[in-house]
Amino acid sequence: MKHVVEELEKRRANARLGGGQPRIDAQHKRGKLTARERIELLMDDGSFEEFDMFVEHRCTDFGMEKTKVPGDGVVTGWGTINGRVIYVIAKDFTVFGGSLSETHAKKMTKIQDMALKNRAPIIGLFDAGGARIQEGVDALGGYGEVFTRNVLASGVVPQISVIMGPCAGGDVYSPAMTDFIFMVKDTSYMFVTGPDVVKTVTNETVTAEELGGAKVHTTKSSIADKAYENDVEALLQMRRLMDFLPANNLDGVPVLPTRDPADRVEASLDTLIPDNPNKPYDIKELILKMVDEGDFFEIQEAYAKNIVVGFARMEGHTVGIVANQPMLLAGVLDSDASRKAARFVRFCDCFEIPIVTLVDVPGFLPGTAQEYGGLIKHGAKLLFAFAEATVPKVTVITRKAYGGAYDVMSSKHIRGDVNYAWPSAEIAVMGAKGAAEIIYRSELGDAEKIKARTDEYQRRFANPFVAAERGYIDEVIRPSATRQRVCRALNMLRNKTVENPWKKHDNIPL
Ligand code: HXC
Numbered sequence: 001m002k003h004v005v006e007e008l009e010k011r012r013a014n015a016r017l018g019g020g021q022p023r024i025d026a027q028h029k030r031g032k033l034t035a036r037e038r039i040e041l042l043m044d045d046g047s048f049e050e051f052d053m054f055v056e057h058r059c060t061d062f063g064m065e066k067t068k069v070p071g072d073g074v075v076t077g078w079g080t081i082n083g084r085v086i087y088v089i090a091k092d093f094t095v096f097g098g099s100l101s102e103t104h105a106k107k108m109t110k111i112q113d114m115a116l117k118n119r120a121p122i123i124g125l126f127d128a129g130g131a132r133i134q135e136g137v138d139a140l141g142g143y144g145e146v147f148t149r150n151v152l153a154s155g156v157v158p159q160i161s162v163i164m165g166p167c168a169g170g171d172v173y174s175p176a177m178t179d180f181i182f183m184v185k186d187t188s189y190m191f192v193t194g195p196d197v198v199k200t201v202t203n204e205t206v207t208a209e210e211l212g213g214a215k216v217h218t219t220k221s222s223i224a225d226k227a228y229e230n231d232v233e234a235l236l237q238m239r240r241l242m243d244f245l246p247a248n249n250l251d252g253v254p255v256l257p258t259r260d261p262a263d264r265v266e267a268s269l270d271t272l273i274p275d276n277p278n279k280p281y282d283i284k285e286l287i288l289k290m291v292d293e294g295d296f297f298e299i300q301e302a303y304a305k306n307i308v309v310g311f312a313r314m315e316g317h318t319v320g321i322v323a324n325q326p327m328l329l330a331g332v333l334d335s336d337a338s339r340k341a342a343r344f345v346r347f348c349d350c351f352e353i354p355i356v357t358l359v360d361v362p363g364f365l366p367g368t369a370q371e372y373g374g375l376i377k378h379g380a381k382l383l384f385a386f387a388e389a390t391v392p393k394v395t396v397i398t399r400k401a402y403g404g405a406y407d408v409m410s411s412k413h414i415r416g417d418v419n420y421a422w423p424s425a426e427i428a429v430m431g432a433k434g435a436a437e438i439i440y441r442s443e444l445g446d447a448e449k450i451k452a453r454t455d456e457y458q459r460r461f462a463n464p465f466v467a468a469e470r471g472y473i474d475e476v477i478r479p480s481a482t483r484q485r486v487c488r489a490l491n492m493l494r495n496k497t498v499e500n501p502w503k504k505h506d507n508i509p510l
Contacts (some may be wrong), residue, residue: 012053032093034092035090038235051111052107057072059138073128074107087121087151097128098126100171101488105146107141119248121157123293130169151177158179163184169192179239179347181223184229185228199437222303262483265481266289266290268289283308298411303340318355319354322341332365333405334370336383349390354490357394359398363403391496392496396482396486397409402427420485421468422479427467
């Protein structure tokens with residue numbers, strides 16, 4: 001018996017070496033950890049159980065039968081993060097560049113099937129060159145199987161992708177169908193085709209960083225939700241993220257004990273809004289002062305900064321925060337901000353995460369650049385997402401809520417459950433000056449008359465009370481009591497049950 005156990009350990013040790021020590025060293029030299037080292041950091045100590053460690057490819061083309069590596073370029077299995085079950089897929093770049101063969105795909109789909117059957121999240125750690133070129137259609141088919149499961153799992157279990165090396169082909173398309181993508185600065189890249197192919201096809205000379213580095217994807221393309229300094233930081237932040245997320249779409253949000261009292265009064269919020277309505281203030285100050293222990297996990301922090309989205313907790317329960325940011329473009333809604341927030345709202349609604357919306361928005365951004373870029377359709381995405389969401393929705397208007405953007409930002413009219421306003425709220429079709437200049441166009445030559453008309457409009461609408469008189473605002477609240485009021489509202493809404501009419505699925509303006 002002893003010798004078979006020894007043989008097992010020998011085989012395991014060999015499999016753990018993946019593509020061999022020189023390739024492991026090369027991985028380290030590039031500032032990257034190996035697949036197993038990453039899993040070690042991601043999961044609770046000793047909780048990871050690996051599957052299919054001895055799986056090998058079956059390809060016999062291009063002399064492949066001579067190079068077989070146990071595990072075949074991907075480490076899969078399950079373990080726990082802070083005690084909760086998580087499935088993991090970690091690409092091993094040391095084996096054929098982490099590329100996907102028929103058997104490698106089977107390892108992945110086994111994990112995806114288990115995650116779906118057992119309703120637990122999947123985290124993918126990507127560091128791979130897509131379909132294994134030597135396997136041709138077997139690899140393409142394998143990726144098709146992975147993609148199908150990505151789609152079936154979407155909205156059922158959270159799927160998280162972390163890009164930790166150069167990734168191409170299927171290793172970017174599969175992440176693209178998951179809920180969130182995170183990257184590592186300077187060592188990870190995402191592109192459909194790499195710089196060499198770009199050069200051949202378009203004659204464009206571009207570096208991997210310029211084509212698909214973390215900066216490009218967090219600030220320009222918005223493909224990635226956030227970038228971290230190195231592997232360790234990325235993995236530790238994934239542990240933090242998982243604490244905010246439910247295991248699936250039926251379980252409800254995790255509840256973490258908190259020492260932050262729900263009735264904490266934040267006196268400083270009574271002076272957050274500047275006297276001058278055109279002066280900005282930082283909405284993140286309100287977010288950090290409102291949520292449990294100032295703990296906010298921001299998503300897409302570097303993209304469309306005129307809207308802020310992310311996860312936090314209120315009385316220990318996860319919430320999604322959507323907030324206009326007056327510091328950037330006065331918090332205006334443009335195409336990028338609308339798409340960013342719409343996707344986040346839909347994630348929250350999929351997974352029964354209540355949404356707290358903080359509103360200070362001067363409207364939609366006018367101009368040809370926006371109109372040609374499809375503002376109507378992109379803005380409609382956010383309107384659609386908020387309106388279809390059936391999770392508890394609590395809205396606080398802190399200052400401006402102008403025009404269509406008032407409707408869009410989780411207003412009462414699109415099924416906001418509890419709609420508060422601060423006394424500084426201004427709810428109107430547009431700013432007073434613009435309004436006066438349109439309604440009283442014939443008086444435009446007379447500056448004094450226009451000023452008087454502007455003041456009149458300002459007096460009538462630059463407050464929350466017209467909306468409150470009509471019940472569109474449930475209550476005008478003191479800014480300092482925001483945490484208390486939002487916690488109470490969320491508590492009251494805990495058992496909210498609303499069903500949309502049956503349909504196969506909706507047709508959100510994509
Ligand atoms: C087989 C691959 C491979 C692949 C890399 N390798 N990609 N082997 N199939 N797809 C191997 C290399 O031959 C090399 O082996 C090792 O992995 C490391 O690769 P390098 O090129 O040396 O590394 P690096 O310079 O860092 O470049 C990484 C890379 C590049 C950017 C990923 O390798 C690359 O562009 N690969 C091809 C990407 C690609 O076109 N994939 C097909 C996509 S199609 P040795 O033995 O020398 O160490 C696809 C279809 C899905 O995925 C459908 C989408 C809708």
